Amino acid sequence: MKLIFEKSKPGRMGISLPDCDVPEKKIEELIPKNSLRSELRLPEVSEAEVVRHYTKLSTQNYGIDTGFYPLGSCTMKYNPKVNEEIAELPGFRSLHPVQDEELSQGALELMYNLEKILCEITGMDGFTLQPAAGAQGELAGLMMTKAYFEHRGERRTKIIVPDSSHGTNPASATLCGYESITIRSNEKGTVDLKELKKVLDGEVACIILTNPNTLGLFEEEILEITHIAHKRGALVYCDGANMNAFLGIARPGDMGFDIIHLNLHKTFSTPHGGGGPGSGPVGVKKSLVPFLPKPTIEKEKDRYRLDYDRPLSIGKIKTFYGNFGVMVKAYAYLRTLGPEGLREVAENAVLNANYLMKKLKSYYYLPFDRVCMHEFVLSGKRQLEEGVHTNDIAKRLLDYGFHAPTIYFPLIVSEAIMIEPTETESKETLDEFASAMIRIAKETEENPEIVKTAPHPTAEGGRTHPSTKGGRRRLDAVTAARRPNLRWKKLDK
Numbered sequence: 361m362k363l364i365f366e367k368s369k370p371g372r373m374g375i376s377l378p379d380c381d382v383p384e385k386k387i388e389e390l391i392p393k394n395s396l397r398s399e400l401r402l403p404e405v406s407e408a409e410v411v412r413h414y415t416k417l418s419t420q421n422y423g424i425d426t427g428f429y430p431l432g433s434c435t436m437k438y439n440p441k442v443n444e445e446i447a448e449l450p451g452f453r454s455l456h457p458v459q460d461e462e463l464s465q466g467a468l469e470l471m472y473n474l475e476k477i478l479c480e481i482t483g484m485d486g487f488t489l490q491p492a493a494g495a496q497g498e499l500a501g502l503m504m505t506k507a508y509f510e511h512r513g514e515r516r517t518k519i520i521v522p523d524s525s526h527g528t529n530p531a532s533a534t535l536c537g538y539e540s541i542t543i544r545s546n547e548k549g550t551v552d553l554k555e556l557k558k559v560l561d562g563e564v565a566c567i568i569l570t571n572p573n574t575l576g577l578f579e580e581e582i583l584e585i586t587h588i589a590h591k592r593g594a595l596v597y598c599d600g601a602n603m604n605a606f607l608g609i610a611r612p613g614d615m616g617f618d619i620i621h622l623n624l625h626k627t628f629s630t631p632h633g634g635g636g637p638g639s640g641p642v643g644v645k646k647s648l649v650p651f652l653p654k655p656t657i658e659k660e661k662d663r664y665r666l667d668y669d670r671p672l673s674i675g676k677i678k679t680f681y682g683n684f685g686v687m688v689k690a691y692a693y694l695r696t697l698g699p700e701g702l703r704e705v706a707e708n709a710v711l712n713a714n715y716l717m718k719k720l721k722s723y724y725y726l727p728f729d730r731v732c733m734h735e736f737v738l739s740g741k742r743q744l745e746e747g748v749h750t751n752d753i754a755k756r757l758l759d760y761g762f763h764a765p766t767i768y769f770p771l772i773v774s775e776a777i778m779i780e781p782t783e784t785e786s787k788e789t790l791d792e793f794a795s796a797m798i799r800i801a802k803e804t805e806e807n808p809e810i811v812k813t814a815p816h817p818t819a820e821g822g823r824t825h826p827s828t829k830g831g832r833r834r835l836d837a838v839t840a841a842r843r844p845n846l847r848w849k850k851l852d853k
């Protein structure tokens with residue numbers, strides 16, 4: 361496909377403006393010279409060319425609006441379009457972030473109510489909506505941890521993370537100046553209590569856990585874990601990025617967690633991937649409320665106001681109040697579903713994952729054969745014996761029209777294939793995906809070459825993944841990583 365710049369023809373235009381009906385002025389009289397560009401290199405194309413160019417581009421990629429997207433740990437679910445429309449209502453969309461509090465009462469009320477609902481769902485006492493992503497939520501949570509211990513005059517330098525943890529957990533700990541200590545999982549795929557007790561000394565500030573963990577397994581000994589952590593004076597952080605596993609069923613606050621972040625852009629109706637705006641609100645128990653980022657939103661009688669007078673706060677961590685549009689969508693989603701609806705979200709997420717796991721487990725090795733939560737992890741090690749790598753299986757799925765699952769993560773499972781079907785897929789879609797996976801397992805035994813050389817530009821089965829359209833084959837990932845060609849191609853004027 362040509363770049364829009366390559367379609368440019370001098371003088372061609374997408375719109376025609378009416379004649380100017382005010383006296384013309386030279387641009388140099390309006391804009392200081394040092395802010396003026398001498399050459400504005402914009403493509404010159406007609407409206408039809410613009411529309412066709414971007415419509416074509418939009419079909420070159422794979423997205424949740426075009427097909428099933430079973431990427432584990434990512435919750436690539438379908439989100440209701442009506443929530444996008446609500447976020448686009450003029451009152452929300454046109455609100456300026458520095459508009460006076462008095463004129464922003466509706467927005468403040470929405471954020472205040474959203475915080476209260478998130479408190480109720482998670483069992484926490486206070487929330488901040490500022491962080492723009494899960495990882496920034498982790499950082500904010502650990503900054504609060506640090507402020508909490510400094511305020512108590514305690515010096516604690518270590519954070520414990522299990523080896524199954526999401527990569528952002530140890531990264532956030534390091535960024536916050538902590539040393540991260542990794543503990544091994546046990547044969548059940550959960551935290552090994554004996555290992556934990558060995559490293560849990562008076563220098564540990566916090567344990568970061570994902571529950572359910574990245575193997576899709578519920579940490580059944582969570583009450584014991586939070587109990588012994590508290591006995592040693594440490595806090596326990598819940599990475600709640602994948603809250604769709606137990607929404608409305610169990611509350612991290614009741615399990616003894618002190619801090620949690622949620623990913624509104626996974627669980628609560630904002631699509632993600634591609635780097636769009638996200639939101640990673642953080643909830644804390646009472647003892648940590650004074651350390652929340654400021655301003656907080658307070659309600660007095662019927663008025664909402666921003667409170668900047670918070671001496672123990674870790675300060676501001678995001679411009680204005682975070683990504684407001686994402687909050688509007690989350691609020692609309694929560695109010696539409698209500699408590700029963702949210703519980704159903706979790707039940708369906710778990711049901712769908714277990715259904716697929718059962719269908720696939722006689723064809724792929726399942727390292728932890730237990731009831732899973734919202735996702736599960738297979739291993740391609742049986743296929744590896746035929747010389748077929750997990751990467752090949754992922755590429756072969758493209759031939760059958762499916763986006764690949766997460767592969768090679770979590771790191772503790774060799775040849776990992778991490779599948780999260782989400783709550784929004786029908787039984788028919790799950791069956792089609794399972795058939796493709798089973799077919800690939802059979803091909804591996806009968807004709808491994810076809811899997812090893814996937815994707816094929818003219819795949820049978822009729823449904824070709826957009827990335828293989830136009831005869832493209834497997835990318836040379838090694839060359840792309842070692843000798844990337846990042847030069848901006850010089851364009852003809």
Ligand SMILES: *Cc1c(COP(=O)(O)O)cnc(C)c1O
Pocket residue numbers: 433434492493494495496526528570599601602623638640
């Ligand atoms: C996605 C995810 C994160 C990180 O969230 P971002 O918004 O991408 O920063 C952290 N932990 C877990 C378990 C996740 O799935």
